[in-house]
Structure formats: C-alpha cells, structure tokens
Amino acid sequence: MIDPQTLLQREYEQLIRAVGREDLLERTEPPGFEQAVAKLLDEARAGEAREGTGLGFLHDRTPEEVMAAVRQRLGSRRGLAFQIELLYGEVRQACQEYGYTVPVPVLVGEFPTGSFNAQAVRMNHGVLLLINTGLMTLFYQCAMLVMRSFAIRIDDDNTAATRARVDPTLSHDELVASMTQAVIAYLVTGRSTNASRGETNTGVSGALGGYLARSADKFVIGHELGHAVAGHLSTAKSVRRATGTGDFALDTIPKSWEQEIEADVYGIRFLIPPSKMTITTQAELQHLSLVLSGAYLFFGLDHFFADLDVKLKLSGRATVLESDHPPSEVRAEAVTMYLKKIGAEQALGMAMFLQRWFAELTSEVSDRVVTQLRSR
Numbered sequence: 335m336i337d338p339q340t341l342l343q344r345e346y347e348q349l350i351r352a353v354g355r356e357d358l359l360e361r362t363e364p365p366g367f368e369q370a371v372a373k374l375l376d377e378a379r380a381g382e383a384r385e386g387t388g389l390g391f392l393h394d395r396t397p398e399e400v401m402a403a404v405r406q407r408l409g410s411r412r413g414l415a416f417q418i419e420l421l422y423g424e425v426r427q428a429c430q431e432y433g434y435t436v437p438v439p440v441l442v443g444e445f446p447t448g449s450f451n452a453q454a455v456r457m458n459h460g461v462l463l464l465i466n467t468g469l470m471t472l473f474y475q476c477a478m479l480v481m482r483s484f485a486i487r488i489d490d491d492n493t494a495a496t497r498a499r500v501d502p503t504l505s506h507d508e509l510v511a512s513m514t515q516a517v518i519a520y521l522v523t524g525r526s527t528n529a530s531r532g533e534t535n536t537g538v539s540g541a542l543g544g545y546l547a548r549s550a551d552k553f554v555i556g557h558e559l560g561h562a563v564a565g566h567l568s569t570a571k572s573v574r575r576a577t578g579t580g581d582f583a584l585d586t587i588p589k590s591w592e593q594e595i596e597a598d599v600y601g602i603r604f605l606i607p608p609s610k611m612t613i614t615t616q617a618e619l620q621h622l623s624l625v626l627s628g629a630y631l632f633f634g635l636d637h638f639f640a641d642l643d644v645k646l647k648l649s650g651r652a653t654v655l656e657s658d659h660p661p662s663e664v665r666a667e668a669v670t671m672y673l674k675k676i677g678a679e680q681a682l683g684m685a686m687f688l689q690r691w692f693a694e695l696t697s698e699v700s701d702r703v704v705t706q707l708r709s710r
Contacts, residue, residue, distance in 0.1 A: 375534075382536055432608070454587050480631070547631075552605055601629065606622070634692035637661075
C-alpha cells in the first residue's frame with residue numbers, strides 16, 4: 335500500500351506538469367554546474383576576505399569540501415526543492431517541540447500561485463503548501479540589499495572588542511535601482527534573479543542577509559503549517575483562484591482575517607521554538623532579533639506589492655498579484671503585540687528598522703516599476 339505522503343507528492347508533481355514547469359522536478363545536474371558554482375565561490379571568497387571570514391560559509395573549508403557540500407544539499411535537483419525541504423524540516427521540528435499535531439499529510443513546494451502570499455491547497459491525499467515561484471529568491475535578494483544599506487558592527491560578548499565592522503556599500507539611488515530591477519524581473523519572469531545582481535557574498539553582510547532570508551522563508555512556511563495545525567484547512571468550502579499561468583486555477587481554502595493572524599502567530603512560534611529561547615548574551619539577543627525580523631521582511635514586501643498592485647491597476651495594467659490576506663500593516667501590528675506579550679520586545683530592534691526601511695523605499699520603487707513597465 336502506498337503511503338499518503340507519496341501519493342501527495344505525486345499530486346504535487348501532476349500540478350507542476352499541468353502548468354508546464356517540469357524544470358522544477360528535474361533531477362539532472364545542469365550543464366556547466368561546476369563552473370558556475372566555482373565562479374560563485376570565487377565571489378564569496380572575495381566578500382569574506384573584504385568583510386572577515388569568521389562568520390562565512392567558506393571558513394575553514396577547502397574548495398573540494400565546499401563543492402561536495404553544495405552537491406549534497408542540491409541532491410541533483412533544480413529549483414529550490416532542497417532548501418524548501420530543509421526549512422520545512424526545521425519548522426516541523428519546532429512544531430513538535432511545542433507538542434502540536436498536524437492532522438493531515440502536508441507537502442511544501444514551489445508553484446506559480448499568482449499571489450505574493452503562499453497558498454494552502456487541499457488535495458485528495460492531504461494539503462499542499464505552495465510557495466509562489468521565485469519568492470524565496472526575492473527574499474534573499476532583498477535581504478542582501480538591506481544588509482548592504484547600513485553599517486554593521488559585531489562585538490565579542492566576552493571582550494567587548496569589535497569582531498567585524500562593515501560600512502554600507504549602496505547609495506540610496508543604487509538601492510532603489512536594484513530593488514526596481516529585482517521586482518520587475520519577479521513580476522515579468524517569476525524570478526528576481528533574472529535581474530542584474532551584485533556579487534555573491536558570504537562574508538559578514540552576506541551571512542547576516544542569509545539568516546534574514548531564511549527566517550522570512552521559515553515564517554511563510556510556518557504560517558501555512560499553522561493553518562493546518564489550527565484546523566483552518568478542514569472546511570468543506572474552497573474557492574477557485576487564478577494562478578500565474580494563464581487559465582490554470584487551483585481550489586484554495588479561504589480563511590478569515592482572524593485565522594490568517596492566528597497562523598502568523600504560529601509562524602512566529604515556529605521561528606523561536608522553546609530550545610532556542612534561552613537568551614543569556616548580547617550576541618544571542620541580536621541573533622533572536624535577526625530571526626524575528628524575517629517576518630517583517632515578508633510584511634514589508636507584502637505591503638510593497640499591495641502598493642504596487644494598486645498603482646499598476648490605476649495605470650491600466652493587469653496584474654496577477656491577488657491577495658485574500660489582511661493588510662500587511664494589520665498583520666505586523668498583531669505579531670508585534672504578540673511578541674511584546676511574551677516578553678520579546680527587546681528583540682524587535684531589527685524588525686522596527688525594517689519597517690522604516692520599507693516605509694522610505696516603497697513609494698519610490700513602486701513608482702519606478704510602474705514607469706518602466708509602461709515603457710515595455
């Protein structure tokens with residue numbers, strides 16, 4: 335007898351094939367893989383040499399060890415399947431620490447949902463949690479832009495000596511231009527990485543940007559898993575939603591604003607399981623601040639796309655950025671209130687910085703995106 339999880343995997347693969355994205359299932363190593371990885375590693379070494387190697391991915395690893403680690407993590411798969419599985423495993427582990435039960439088989443995967451938010455889709459053998467194609471790479475690019483836009487200093491807890499200091503490397507105009515290019519690539523091709531990019535960096539700013547992006551990914555996955563844990567997916571009702579692939583549509587499960595905010599709280603809890611909540615040093619507090627801010631990176635981008643969606647529609651351009659979620663500012667306020675309630679207010683510094691960061695950029699970047707799309 336085939337287990338439900340395997341059957342759910344098959345249903346996911348059928349959906350992927352139905353929209354012509356078989357590339358997400360490809361398990362052969364792409365041509366030029368080793369050369370492409372070697373180029374990225376050269377860029378990363380330059381970043382670590384410039385910013386300090388103590389926090390870097392390449393620290394104390396030979397080139398052969400790094401290449402082997404990359405191959406192992408990819409498992410000869412394309413797309414972001416390897417990363418999604420890794421992050422989902424961490425979220426499920428946190429779920430178990432809290433003692434929550436997931437009542438149905440669940441699978442998380444990439445899919446062109448036609449929405450900035452992820453979507454829960456009920457299938458015959460369980461529930462698919464579909465992350466909009468390209469969303470994780472957009473998180474990563476945005477997180478790297480954030481980290482390159484302000485000065486970073488890391489102090490040693492024991493000696494108070496400065497371990498690393500990195501000055502900002504982007505002007506305001508460069509930041510606006512980079513965000514604009516990434517957003518247009520995400521909207522037009524589904525992949526923000528199709529825009530011109532900065533060099534790969536796993537030094538101080540790269541490592542911190544990677545933590546921030548991973549936290550945003552885990553918050554989105556944890557939010558969707560929270561719907562399953564809370565029983566929001568047991569309703570018999572569903573709604574037909576268009577996706578980002580023409581006429582193709584999915585039956586998604588509608589949720590109330592209260593349920594969406596409840597799922598946000600689950601998403602936050604899964605970022606900070608009990609085993610990670612003992613904070614005794616300033617470094618641990620700063621790390622917690624970075625972890626929690628992943629939710630606010632998501633809220634900031636969600637607010638940006640809501641603003642952009644209105645402007646595109648006013649300009650007469652059709653969009654597929656549908657949303658049935660509460661406004662991001664409502665969600666951010668509810669999460670902030672929860673974190674203050676559990677005594678995590680001291681760890682909200684980075685989150686508040688991100689709110690200001692998006693407030694300063696949203697209108698200017700969305701105006702530029704609309705202008706450039708009009709000229710296409």
